[in-house]
Amino acid sequence: xxxxxxxxxxxxxxxxxxxxxxxxxxxxxxxxxxxxxxxxxxxxxxxxxxxxxxxxxxxxxxxxxxxxxxxxxxxxxxxxxxxxxxxxxxxxxxxxxxxxxxxxxxxxxxxxxxxxxxxxxxxxxxxxxxxxxxxxxxxxxxxxxxxxxxxxxxxxxxxxxxxxxxxxxxxxxxxxxxxxxxxxxxxxxxxxxxxxxxxxxxxxxxxxxxxxxxxxxxxxxxxxxxxxxxxxxxxxxxxxxxxxxxxxxxxxxxxxxxxxxxxxxxxxxxxxxxxxxxxxxxxxxxxxxxxxxxxxxxxxxxxxxxxxxxxxxxxxxxxxxxxxxxxxxxxxxxxxxxxxxxxxxxxxxxxxxxxxxxxxxxxxxxxxxxxxxxxxxxxxxxxxxxxxxxxxxxxxxxxxxxxxxxxxxxxxxxxxxxxxxxxxxxxxxxxxxxxxxxxxxxxxxxxx
Amino acid sequence: xxxxxxxxxxxxxxxxxxxxxxxxxxxxxxxxxxxxxxxxxxxxxxxxxxxxxxxxxxxxxxxxxxxxxxxxxxxxxxxxxxxxxxxxxxxxxxxxxxxxxxxxxxxxxxxxxxxxxxxxxxxxxxxxxxxxxxxxxxxxxx
Numbered sequence: 089x090x091x092x093x094x095x096x097x098x099x100x101x102x103x104x105x106x107x108x109x110x111x112x113x114x115x116x117x118x119x120x121x122x123x124x125x126x127x128x129x130x131x132x133x134x135x136x137x138x139x140x141x142x143x144x145x146x147x148x149x150x151x152x153x154x155x156x157x158x159x160x161x162x163x164x165x166x167x168x169x170x171x172x173x174x175x176x177x178x179x180x181x182x183x184x185x186x187x188x189x190x191x192x193x194x195x196x197x198x199x200x201x202x203x204x205x206x207x208x209x210x211x212x213x214x215x216x217x218x219x220x221x222x223x224x225x226x227x228x229x230x231x232x233x234x235x236x237x238x239x240x241x242x243x244x245x246x247x248x249x250x251x252x253x254x255x256x257x258x259x260x261x262x263x264x265x266x267x268x269x270x271x272x273x274x275x276x277x278x279x280x281x282x283x284x285x286x287x288x289x290x291x292x293x294x295x296x297x298x299x300x301x302x303x304x305x306x307x308x309x310x311x312x313x314x315x316x317x318x319x320x321x322x323x324x325x326x327x328x329x330x331x332x333x334x335x336x337x338x339x340x341x342x343x344x345x346x347x348x349x350x351x352x353x354x355x356x357x358x359x360x361x362x363x364x365x366x367x368x369x370x371x372x373x374x375x376x377x378x379x380x381x382x383x384x385x386x387x388x389x390x391x392x393x394x395x396x397x398x399x400x401x402x403x404x405x406x407x408x409x410x411x412x413x414x415x416x417x418x419x420x421x422x423x424x425x426x427x428x429x430x431x432x433x434x435x436x437x438x439x440x441x442x443x444x445x446x447x448x449x450x451x452x453x454x455x456x457x458x459x460x461x462x463x464x465x466x467x468x469x470x471x472x473x474x475x476x477x478x479x480x481x482x483x484x485x486x487x488x489x490x491x492x493x494x495x496x497x498x499x500x501x502x503x504x505x506x507x508x509x510x511x512x513x514x515x516x517x518x519x520x521x522x523x524x525x526x527x528x529x530x531x532x533x534x535x536x
Numbered sequence: 537x538x539x540x541x542x543x544x545x546x547x548x549x550x551x552x553x554x555x556x557x558x559x560x561x562x563x564x565x566x567x568x569x570x571x572x573x574x575x576x577x578x579x580x581x582x583x584x585x586x587x588x589x590x591x592x593x594x595x596x597x598x599x600x601x602x603x604x605x606x607x608x609x610x611x612x613x614x615x616x617x618x619x620x621x622x623x624x625x626x627x628x629x630x631x632x633x634x635x636x637x638x639x640x641x642x643x644x645x646x647x648x649x650x651x652x653x654x655x656x657x658x659x660x661x662x663x664x665x666x667x668x669x670x671x672x673x674x675x676x677x678x
Contacts, residue, residue, distance in 0.1 A: 479601050480601065481601050481603060484543075486541075486543035486580060486582065487635070488580060491545075491578065513577060514577065514578055516547050516552070516600070517599060517601045518599045519547070
């Protein structure tokens with residue numbers, strides 16, 4: 089083995105950090121000045137190229153010249169997820185297609201996905217923030233990083249891939265699924281770090297145990313886990329069972345993908361790469377900014393995105409800005425790990441799912457909307473989604489084959505709509521509990 | 537000649553067949569024949585009830601998912617070969633059976649077969665042409 093020794097040294101300052109991490113330590117004065125300069129530029133860019141943004145600015149009698157300080161950001165209109173749907177597919181692009189080098193897509197709230205675009209410069213920025221994430225997790229050249237996020241339209245796989253490669257690590261692009269093969273690769277290739285969803289890693293721990301492999305005996309030493317909310321107790325469990333250090337990484341396609349923020353080795357919140365993504369916390373009801381330290385909805389502005397700038401994007405993720413400087417020496421502000429969302433979006437095996445998508449799929453099959461309920465459970469670390477559908481007289485045919493066919497059609501429609509495997513259970517009319525006449529749509533037993 | 541049958545959707549769980557049956561009993565409705573088809577998840581309870589209209593309404597009002605379907609009732613001799621005769625006749629006519637269940641008629645040494653066909657009229661004609669006794673509702677409930 090010709091590999092550098094694995095460092096457990098903390099990256100403690102700009103003097104011994106990875107070159108890509110230098111902006112993490114910018115002085116606050118310089119950082120704020122840079123942010124203002126970039127904010128002015130991105131507002132100008134959106135004003136010039138994105139019709140929806142310009143209209144909303146004009147409604148408020150604002151122009152790019154209205155931005156004189158970072159505080160002026162709060163005067164700008166929000167962007168919300170449905171804006172991406174309403175302008176599907178390319179309505180929010182600020183670059184001509186000839187300058188767009190990549191498209192990704194993720195689930196929208198109904199049938200159509202939302203599309204995000206990158207120029208080469210955007211891809212380079214994305215890669216650079218991923219390098220900063222991974223370097224902050226103590227990874228470097230010589231590490232073997234296995235990426236088990238899905239490769240494809242989902243931003244997770246390719247985002248982590250280019251970051252790890254640019255860091256100088258050896259990348260194993262395993263993509264999602266095939267747990268036994270993942271474990272074989274970790275073992276045979278000597279992977280030292282894993283990028284995947286935390287629940288998928290739980291599943292791998294479990295599967296490895298069944299295969300008689302003790303993860304603690306493997307070279308694996310770090311896990312960079314994201315794409316879904318997870319808890320501190322899950323971290324403790326993962327670290328105890330596998331002997332690795334587990335990091336929380338945050339991101340969303342609308343902003344760039346993974347790499348908006350990440351924990352450092354202090355594990356005291358996630359640093360936001362705020363020279364690229366400016367964070368605000370607002371009251372989810374009123375939209376008014378709240379003070380640092382107060383919980384609210386995270387709102388992000390992309391400060392340097394070219395192809396698809398997002399001004400004040402409502403993430404629906406509830407968190408707070410942690411006050412005070414992190415002991416790691418980074419000047420970047422930190423957010424608390426995401427615990428919950430202000431909308432009804434579910435994250436299942438890293439995939440965004442909205443109950444409204446389930447409704448759309450059921451309507452497509454039946455023409456009417458039966459009572460239904462989404463039941464989420466966790467089986468050996470893997471999220472399971474069951475959609476229980478009440479059988480109405482209109483749907484009911486006196487043949488087992490017809491019911492099985494109905495089951496298949498519902499399942500196929502849901503699989504198509506959600507992009508994940510769903511189990512459909514036909515249940516008796518009135519068997520789904522209703523409170524005040526309204527069925528509770530989601531029962532989430534995953535954390536139990 | 538077609539007979540009304542009540543089909544009821546039930547989950548394959550403890551007590552889920554008992555509930556509709558108890559409801560019918562409480563209304564004095566007599567189940568003359570009954571057949572349960574099941575999968576791991578759910579099943580269909582099929583019943584021939586004397587007063588099918590009242591039974592269907594009672595079950596619907598009770599919140600059950602029911603469907604009234606038309607089946608064909610045939611009387612055969614309750615001896616070896618009784619069923620085979622009927623099936624041979626249907627086979628000769630090229631008719632498919634969707635499902636079938638049987639129950640004995642005590643005292644008279646006869647058995648009743650309940651068939652569901654995709655084309656019940658054709659099946660009735662076929663059976664009658666073969667000299668098989670297709671029962672009307674009144675005869676079935678006699």
